[in-house]
Amino acid sequence: MDQQATSRFDLKKLVNDRRSEMFQVFGDNVNPKLTQVLKTIGFDRNYVRGEGSYLYDESGKRYLDFLSGYGMFNIGRNHPVIKQTIRDYLDLDDPWKIQMGATLLPGLLAEKLLSHAPHLQKVQFANSGAECNEAALKFVRCATRREKVLFCDRAFHGLTYGALSMNGCPSFRDGFVSFLPGLSNIPFGNLEALEAALSKSDVAGLFIEPVQGKGVYPAEDEYLLSAQRLCRKYGTKLVLDEVQTGMGRTGKLFAYQHVPGLEPDLLLVSKSLSGGMVPVGAVLMKEDIYRKVFSSMDRCVVHSSTFCQGGLAMACGLATLDILESEKLIENGARMGERLITGLQDLIPRYELLKEVRGKGLIIGIELGAPKTFAMKSAWKLIHAADGGLFPQAIIMPLLDQHHILTQVAGHNMDVIKILPPLTITEEDVDHFIGSFESVLAECHKFPGPAWTTASHLMKFALTNRT
Numbered sequence: 001m002d003q004q005a006t007s008r009f010d011l012k013k014l015v016n017d018r019r020s021e022m023f024q025v026f027g028d029n030v031n032p033k034l035t036q037v038l039k040t041i042g043f044d045r046n047y048v049r050g051e052g053s054y055l056y057d058e059s060g061k062r063y064l065d066f067l068s069g070y071g072m073f074n075i076g077r078n079h080p081v082i083k084q085t086i087r088d089y090l091d092l093d094d095p096w097k098i099q100m101g102a103t104l105l106p107g108l109l110a111e112k113l114l115s116h117a118p119h120l121q122k123v124q125f126a127n128s129g130a131e132c133n134e135a136a137l138k139f140v141r142c143a144t145r146r147e148k149v150l151f152c153d154r155a156f157h158g159l160t161y162g163a164l165s166m167n168g169c170p171s172f173r174d175g176f177v178s179f180l181p182g183l184s185n186i187p188f189g190n191l192e193a194l195e196a197a198l199s200k201s202d203v204a205g206l207f208i209e210p211v212q213g214k215g216v217y218p219a220e221d222e223y224l225l226s227a228q229r230l231c232r233k234y235g236t237k238l239v240l241d242e243v244q245t246g247m248g249r250t251g252k253l254f255a256y257q258h259v260p261g262l263e264p265d266l267l268l269v270s271k272s273l274s275g276g277m278v279p280v281g282a283v284l285m286k287e288d289i290y291r292k293v294f295s296s297m298d299r300c301v302v303h304s305s306t307f308c309q310g311g312l313a314m315a316c317g318l319a320t321l322d323i324l325e326s327e328k329l330i331e332n333g334a335r336m337g338e339r340l341i342t343g344l345q346d347l348i349p350r351y352e353l354l355k356e357v358r359g360k361g362l363i364i365g366i367e368l369g370a371p372k373t374f375a376m377k378s379a380w381k382l383i384h385a386a387d388g389g390l391f392p393q394a395i396i397m398p399l400l401d402q403h404h405i406l407t408q409v410a411g412h413n414m415d416v417i418k419i420l421p422p423l424t425i426t427e428e429d430v431d432h433f434i435g436s437f438e439s440v441l442a443e444c445h446k447f448p449g450p451a452w453t454t455a456s457h458l459m460k461f462a463l464t465n466r467t
Helices: 011-029 032-040 080-092 104-115 129-144 161-165 191-198 221-234 287-293 311-326 329-345 374-386 393-403 427-444 450-466
Strands: 047-051 054-057 062-065 122-126 148-152 183-186 203-208 237-241 266-269 281-285 354-360 363-368 416-419
Touching (some): 011 032, 080 311, 104 122, 104 281, 104 311, 122 129, 122 287, 129 148, 129 161, 129 203, 129 266, 129 281, 148 191, 183 191, 191 221, 203 221, 221 237, 311 329
Parallel strands (some): 148 203, 237 266
Antiparallel strands (some): 047 054, 054 062, 122 281, 363 416
């Protein structure tokens, strides 16, 4: 049958006609609790366009995106090369899902990824970071014939059931009853606890984020190297979850490359692998793991999923790696990250509410701390009694409303603001953020003042909502 277009469907017209209904339609049919939260904290903006490091609302106002979809848009939003790659891919009429069959693009992307991690030999593609963790959970158990798996306090590896079973954040686990057997958590960075857990030689895998996303806690180099040594001593596979830290986020293509001699058995990559445009994930692994999982021709499809190795995702992955290299975005991210961290740390002696600034490259956590001034200290305690993670919104909300900068907290019940700017940001963007952040922080040191009024209103809402 001739496949000339006969449908009258017009996506642009549909979006333009109903754009004003966005929050109503989303709230009615997808997640009304989320829209309620967005309205409460003033995040109910109608963004109509994203380009590079910026978002634009319906009035044309520009916002600096210092979240980049929690690390999805490392190369910026709607990069022109990615857009052209999508057009080129569609023109290929690629027969990508052949059952049974092989296609070119997955092999090319795997080849490119492995060229940057030469101690690894095979790639299993997936659709998300959570899927990567699910696959790795299966693979370490299959490769070692062991059941036990270790993960760290505060860890976040995804929200599907296996990944959730390795989640160190109770707020995500509450209400979902029991979890997979054989999984247990250990203190992040504690080598004594790690060796005690590994010493019986019955642990299949250790899952670590080189920089923990929840709270932004970088692992010490010595901890990672010692964890690798202990894993090899006791026959445990070391899995590094670089779903958020990969693709240049920390100033290297992969965060483990900051540590000479560190060579994980499995490396998990997702989020920005496709430039943020198409769901994708990749599990890079050593040859011996591949051979034990895919151990015979009968088991050649023992792990897969319908849309893994999707041609469009593979094409965007190849384009993203080229963009990172040709535009030197990783190097820019390293420079801008150093400028941001140094500039923010310089504020600490001047503002008692600013406790610590930590991170690596462009994954940065700004931790607030209890003030010493009596009036502010009393208000701080009252607000935290209502909700342990409420106060940062008193900074996040005016950053968005007054300075047009998008940020958010680094996790539940913590006084940490997380910033994950695209690697495309400029010195002007960095200086604008530091100046704006200081301006808002200075207002927080005025008591009474608008920041404390905002926090008080949020506290009342939190208490009412809980009731």
